[in-house]
Amino acid sequence: MTDATQVKEKLAADFRAVMDDIDSLMSATGKEAEGEVRALRARIQDRLGNAKEKLLDAQHVAVRRAKDAAVATDDYVHEKPWQAIGAAAAIGLALGVLIGRR
Numbered sequence: 001m002t003d004a005t006q007v008k009e010k011l012a013a014d015f016r017a018v019m020d021d022i023d024s025l026m027s028a029t030g031k032e033a034e035g036e037v038r039a040l041r042a043r044i045q046d047r048l049g050n051a052k053e054k055l056l057d058a059q060h061v062a063v064r065r066a067k068d069a070a071v072a073t074d075d076y077v078h079e080k081p082w083q084a085i086g087a088a089a090a091i092g093l094a095l096g097v098l099i100g101r102r
Contacts, residue, residue, distance in 0.1 A: 007058040014051040018044055 022046045077084040 003061065007054060009063070011051060011054050014047055014054065018047045018051065021047065087096065 021040055024040055
C-alpha cells in the first residue's frame with residue numbers, strides 16, 4: 001500500500017470519527033449531558049485539527065511528488081527528445097482514434 005493510500009484511509013477514518021462524535025453530540029440531552037457536551041466538543045475540535053494537519057501533509061506530499069515527476073519528465077525529454085516526440089505522437093494518435101469512434 002502506498003503512502004498516499006494510507007494517508008487517504010487515515011484521513012477518511014478521522015472524518016468518520018468526527019462524524020460519530022457529532023452524532024453523539026447531537027443526541028446528548030438533559031442536565032447530565034452538559035459536561036459530556038463540552039467533552040465531545042473538545043474531542044471534535046482535536047480531531048478536526050488532526051484531520052486538517054494530515055490533509056496538509058498529504059497535500060505537501062502530492063505537490064512534492066508532482067514536482068519530482070515534472071523534473072523527471074523534463075530530464076527525460078532533454079536526454080531523449082526523439083523518444084519523447086514518438087511517445088507524444090503515439091498518445092495523440094491513440095486519443096484521436098478513441099475520440100473518432102464516438
